[in-house]
Amino acid sequence: MHDIRLIRDDPTAFDTGLARLGAVAVSAEILRLDEARRTAIGKAEGALADRNAASKQVGQAKAAGDEAEFERLRALVAAKKDEIAGLEDEAKALDGQLHDMLLGLPNLPMDDVPDGEDEADNLEIRRWGEPRTFDFQPVEHFELAAAVPGMDFETAAKLSGSRFVLLRGAMARLHRALAQFMLDVHTGENGLTETITPVLVRDEAMVGTNQLPKFADDSYQTTNGWWLIPTSEVTLTNTVRESIVDEAALPIRMCAHSLCFRSEAGSAGKDTAGMLRQHQFEKVEMVSVTHPERSMEEHDRMTRCAEDILERLGLAYRTVVLCTGDMGFGARKTHDIEVWLPGQATYREISSVSVCGDFQARRMNARFRPDGGGKPDFVHTLNGSGLAVGRCLIAVLENGQQADGSVLLPEALHSYLGGKTRVTAEGALA
Numbered sequence: 001m002h003d004i005r006l007i008r009d010d011p012t013a014f015d016t017g018l019a020r021l022g023a024v025a026v027s028a029e030i031l032r033l034d035e036a037r038r039t040a041i042g043k044a045e046g047a048l049a050d051r052n053a054a055s056k057q058v059g060q061a062k063a064a065g066d067e068a069e070f071e072r073l074r075a076l077v078a079a080k081k082d083e084i085a086g087l088e089d090e091a092k093a094l095d096g097q098l099h100d101m102l103l104g105l106p107n108l109p110m111d112d113v114p115d116g117e118d119e120a121d122n123l124e125i126r127r128w129g130e131p132r133t134f135d136f137q138p139v140e141h142f143e144l145a146a147a148v149p150g151m152d153f154e155t156a157a158k159l160s161g162s163r164f165v166l167l168r169g170a171m172a173r174l175h176r177a178l179a180q181f182m183l184d185v186h187t188g189e190n191g192l193t194e195t196i197t198p199v200l201v202r203d204e205a206m207v208g209t210n211q212l213p214k215f216a217d218d219s220y221q222t223t224n225g226w227w228l229i230p231t232s233e234v235t236l237t238n239t240v241r242e243s244i245v246d247e248a249a250l251p252i253r254m255c256a257h258s259l260c261f262r263s264e265a266g267s268a269g270k271d272t273a274g275m276l277r278q279h280q281f282e283k284v285e286m287v288s289v290t291h292p293e294r295s296m297e298e299h300d301r302m303t304r305c306a307e308d309i310l311e312r313l314g315l316a317y318r319t320v321v322l323c324t325g326d327m328g329f330g331a332r333k334t335h336d337i338e339v340w341l342p343g344q345a346t347y348r349e350i351s352s353v354s355v356c357g358d359f360q361a362r363r364m365n366a367r368f369r370p371d372g373g374g375k376p377d378f379v380h381t382l383n384g385s386g387l388a389v390g391r392c393l394i395a396v397l398e399n400g401q402q403a404d405g406s407v408l409l410p411e412a413l414h415s416y417l418g419g420k421t422r423v424t425a426e427g428a429l430a
Contacts, residue, residue: 020108033098051080150167174409181413240252247369255386260280281389286302305386322334
């Protein structure tokens with residue numbers, strides 16, 4: 001959510017930022033509502049002052065025996081009361097309109113974010129590792145002999161419909177090992193606090209991390225009003241909602257392994273084969289709450305935390321800065337980390353790490369108290385995948401595949417698999 005004072009101070013700069021995102025200029029309408037709201041508030045305060053003054057004079061007129069003046073002043077007090085109520089209702093309605101308009105506007109990109117329309121305009125900033133070369137034609141994960149026995153889409157479809165998978169045996173064990181490996185690195189070496197959160201949240205939590213009101217169709221809602229989280233960014237970030245933390249407590253660094261639920265509205269026909277795009281999946285999410293002056297430093301740190309997981313697994317990747325046309329609603333800047341998938345012969349996103357500035361903090365009313373005293377200020381929030389577990393499973397399988405359909409597993413996972421080093425072509429750990 002945006003600071004109305006910044007829009008008042010420089011409406012042109014605000015509209016310029018929106019234009020970079022392909023959004024229309026709205027500062028004139030925002031300022032019109034803001035001015036009307038402030039005018040109504042000012043009139044209400046003036047009417048209140050008049051009523052208070054008249055109330056004092058009512059007693060004086062009564063004491064002086066001036067019945068006509070007494071009745072006039074009493075009528076004036078009653079009229080002012082109605083006038084104040086009307087002006088307060090008007091101000092409240094205008095405030096609601098203004099609030100709703102601001103909630104619906106995306107965050108503004110940082111100056112160094114590249115302009116562009118879609119993923120083709122993203123800016124690559126580095127690569128790590130060389131994509132593996134094969135002396136046979138590599139296949140996608142769901143075609144691998146090693147994966148087929150333990151990656152059951154048919155049974156999942158009977159249970160839940162399309163875009164679900166049932167993992168069993170070696171695939172379930174490998175999926176669990178990947179999540180445990182990520183958590184151990186992030187908590188043991190990267191200083192993140194492991195957190196187990198609910199997967200059902202209220203409206204306020206979804207508003208706080210900008211899933212609502214604009215993206216309601218992208219998430220699932222229960223019949224009694226709870227929302228299934230699209231990522232534990234929602235719950236982790238909202239732990240500081242409506243609170244004031246001490247500056248000394250910053251940064252707050254958290255991670256969570258959770259189920260995630262997305263309706264994938266508008267993605268019909270896109271990545272329908274295999275596990276790449278599912279309605280239910282798992283992620284190890286990272287969230288940081290920081291001092292405003294250190295959020296960009298934290299953004300780079302979080303990006304390295306995600307990249308390091310891929311490096312330990314020996315998976316080639318590239319890191320890109322998203323352009324304005326590909327960036328998420330709440331982000332000011334985003335690094336996408338894309339892992340190499342031999343089955344598709346391309347890099348695919350496995351983590352997005354975003355810095356949101358105070359955009360989410362304003363929606364949540366999350367602030368910090370400066371060490372030296374003074375007025376509390378809004379924190380900055382960041383989020384990123386560390387990593388998407390299912391997509392990591394895909395990458396491990398495809399990059400480790402052998403000509404006979406078996407899969408060699410990264411050394412970093414061996415201890416998590418009881419010393420097993422591969423998945424046989426029959427689908428067993430060995």
